[in-house]
Amino acid sequence: MKNFFLLTLFALFGLLSSCKKDSNNDTPAKSASNINELSPSASFDWSTTQQVTLDVTGQPVPVEIKHLLKVKDQNGVLLFSIYHKMSNNLNIKFEIPADVKKVAVEYGKITKNVDVVAKTIKFKFAPEIGNED
Amino acid sequence: MKRIYSLIAILTGIFSLSASAQLTLDFESGDRSREAGNCWAFGAVSFSSNSAHNITGKWVGRSNSMTNTSPNASWIKSPFVKLGKGDITFKVKLENTSGTTKTVRIRFIEYNSANTSTGEGAIYSDSFSFDWSSLNTKVQNISYTIPNAIANSNTPYKVMISFLGTGGNNRCNIDDIVIPGTYWADPSNNCLPLSTITDTDGDGVSDEDDAFDTDRYRAFKYYINGEQFSTLLCEDLWPNRGDFDFNDLVVDYRLLVVANAENNIVELKFEIVTRAIGGSFHNGFACELTEIDAASIISVTGNKLNGKVFKVRGNGTEEGPAYASIPFFDDAYNVLTYPGGTGGINTNPASPNAAYDSMTVVVTFMDKGQPAAGGAILYENFIKINRINPYLVVNQDRNKEIHLIDKKPTSMASPKMFGTGDDASEPNSNRYYRSQNNLPWMISVSRSIPYAAEKVEFSNAFPYFVKWAESEGRSYEDWFLDRSGYRNPKFLYGR
Numbered sequence: 001m002k003n004f005f006l007l008t009l010f011a012l013f014g015l016l017s018s019c020k021k022d023s024n025n026d027t028p029a030k031s032a033s034n035i036n037e038l039s040p041s042a043s044f045d046w047s048t049t050q051q052v053t054l055d056v057t058g059q060p061v062p063v064e065i066k067h068l069l070k071v072k073d074q075n076g077v078l079l080f081s082i083y084h085k086m087s088n089n090l091n092i093k094f095e096i097p098a099d100v101k102k103v104a105v106e107y108g109k110i111t112k113n114v115d116v117v118a119k120t121i122k123f124k125f126a127p128e129i130g131n132e133d
Numbered sequence: 134m135k136r137i138y139s140l141i142a143i144l145t146g147i148f149s150l151s152a153s154a155q156l157t158l159d160f161e162s163g164d165r166s167r168e169a170g171n172c173w174a175f176g177a178v179s180f181s182s183n184s185a186h187n188i189t190g191k192w193v194g195r196s197n198s199m200t201n202t203s204p205n206a207s208w209i210k211s212p213f214v215k216l217g218k219g220d221i222t223f224k225v226k227l228e229n230t231s232g233t234t235k236t237v238r239i240r241f242i243e244y245n246s247a248n249t250s251t252g253e254g255a256i257y258s259d260s261f262s263f264d265w266s267s268l269n270t271k272v273q274n275i276s277y278t279i280p281n282a283i284a285n286s287n288t289p290y291k292v293m294i295s296f297l298g299t300g301g302n303n304r305c306n307i308d309d310i311v312i313p314g315t316y317w318a319d320p321s322n323n324c325l326p327l328s329t330i331t332d333t334d335g336d337g338v339s340d341e342d343d344a345f346d347t348d349r350y351r352a353f354k355y356y357i358n359g360e361q362f363s364t365l366l367c368e369d370l371w372p373n374r375g376d377f378d379f380n381d382l383v384v385d386y387r388l389l390v391v392a393n394a395e396n397n398i399v400e401l402k403f404e405i406v407t408r409a410i411g412g413s414f415h416n417g418f419a420c421e422l423t424e425i426d427a428a429s430i431i432s433v434t435g436n437k438l439n440g441k442v443f444k445v446r447g448n449g450t451e452e453g454p455a456y457a458s459i460p461f462f463d464d465a466y467n468v469l470t471y472p473g474g475t476g477g478i479n480t481n482p483a484s485p486n487a488a489y490d491s492m493t494v495v496v497t498f499m500d501k502g503q504p505a506a507g508g509a510i511l512y513e514n515f516i517k518i519n520r521i522n523p524y525l526v527v528n529q530d531r532n533k534e535i536h537l538i539d540k541k542p543t544s545m546a547s548p549k550m551f552g553t554g555d556d557a558s559e560p561n562s563n564r565y566y567r568s569q570n571n572l573p574w575m576i577s578v579s580r581s582i583p584y585a586a587e588k589v590e591f592s593n594a595f596p597y598f599v600k601w602a603e604s605e606g607r608s609y610e611d612w613f614l615d616r617s618g619y620r621n622p623k624f625l626y627g628r
Contacts, residue, residue, distance in 0.1 A: 131180035
């Protein structure tokens with residue numbers, strides 16, 4: 001009987017405890033107002049650049065064509081370039097400003113505007129057409 | 134002497150031609166985009182893998198319903214080709230027997246240089262038509278001999294195959310197109326014909342792409358992290374916190390790579406603009422090229438050294454560090470001229486300002502095509518990782534370096550100060566130059582930006598800096614740009 005009483009007491013205590021408000025959730029996190037109040041996590045690298053992958057699908061042309069492949073921001077500022085054979089695939093990483101979300105990829109007279117999606121710039125030389133008209 | 138290459142296959146940006154003596158299109162790529170990328174064009178002609186349409190293999194071309202007598206209603210155009218002798222061949226079949234007349238026509242479109250858009254000129258006078266005498270669904274083998282007048286001509290042509298007819302809803306399937314001749318289109322130039330190129334220095338790179346078209350040992354200019362300047366902002370009291378004005382040393386920098394035709398690095402050019410010194414320390418400035426052997430370097434020129442901090446080898450790299458380290462200056466106060474007044478240089482608005490100092494430090498890897506003893510470095514290999522590791526040497530003490538957060542010190546830095554003062558570096562965890570609160574002593578901004586005046590906390594000058602850092606880079610990642618409300622001129626140093 002004594003054991004039953006103690007068990008009931010513990011259960012009641014546990015029930016009440018679980019119903020208690022979590023005071024931490026009531027107080028919104030205070031925003032830092034200056035650098036001294038900042039405390040970012042150890043994974044933050046304070047970089048204003050992002051490492052992106054340029055993923056180029058080669059075009060199997062019957063002749064060898066080589067040009068500079070250029071990546072520019074929307075203001076025409078050159079971010080990256082490499083001398084590239086058109087028939088080859090390319091997968092290469094480089095850094096661009098973190099605020100750049102859209103780039104222009106140029107190769108010879110080919111220019112395409114490409115969104116930076118998941119830190120990847122996907123580019124193919126061929127025009128974007130489906131199999132149907 | 135200007136050399137103009139006009140071999141049979143000298144093309145815009147093209148140096149070897151492996152085109153076979155015929156063009157083919159069997160549709161088996163199943164990818165109209167890919168074929169269009171090779172300059173085939175399709176007007177109301179789709180790709181089909183429907184088994185009812187099969188001729189050979191899995192895929193065919195499929196015309197629009199042949200109810201139009203215009204050759205421009207449904208068609209396929211080949212790339213520009215220098216036609217050879219022989220027969221143009223392909224297979225066609227109708228999908229059903231409905232309709233009145235059905236025709237497949239072959240025509241030739243002459244190249245016209247005045248048409249800079251498509252290059253298409255006049256239609257050659259001779260053409261060929263195949264008419265179904267009675268409509269059926271049997272495979273027809275079409276063959277047409279290229280007219281002598283245009284076979285083996287130097288003029289490029291496109292071959293146009295059109296699908297015409299009247300009455301009924303009936304389409305044509307086409308497969309296995311073969312055109313005798315040499316592919317003569319440039320997919321990188323709007324599919325215009327391949328053209329003669331000029332390669333003045335004969336290094337194999339056309340003048341169009343050659344940034345040094347009269348220097349056979351140099352071909353390309355590449356910017357690491359873009360052609361825009363970045364700004365490096367430093368606090369120099371490490372391992373103790375400073376005042377976070379991030380102006381103890383302010384430099385703009387960018388890095389240009391010069392490579393030869395084989396994409397081997399010939400030289401690196403560091404362009405450095407020293408703008409401000411916000412403290413009293415006499416700091417040095419250098420950059421390690423991570424994992425690059427100093428023996429790969431022939432020379433370093435253009436820096437401003439007095440020998441008091443950096444001891445250099447015969448090739449100009451610093452003696453001691455495990456990887457190549459390029460010293461720029463021993464003492465920022467020897468680079469900017471002190472203009473008088475109080476405080477540092479170009480940080481106190483009440484004091485006179487000094488002219489910025491611009492220097493170009495050239496790191497040479499190859500001389501007249503010959504690499505240093507350590508061997509040539511391919512551009513692609515150089516950019517595989519971020520090798521640019523700039524650092525301060527604090528107040529003439531070579532043991533004391535300050536780097537960007539988590540960048541390793543050189544082997545010249547003493548590890549004894551890690552974990553002292555406000556520093557919470559943990560070399561075993563590759564954590565460097567972080568405070569207990571993960572604050573940095575040096576930041577690099579991917580644009581050239583103004584900086585805070587002396588004793589002004591950086592976040593007062595750039596109101597969204599704190600929000601950016603608080604969000605760990607997810608918000609206001611453009612905090613440094615010149616946008617409305619992004620900068621507070623009152624707290625910026627103005628020259």
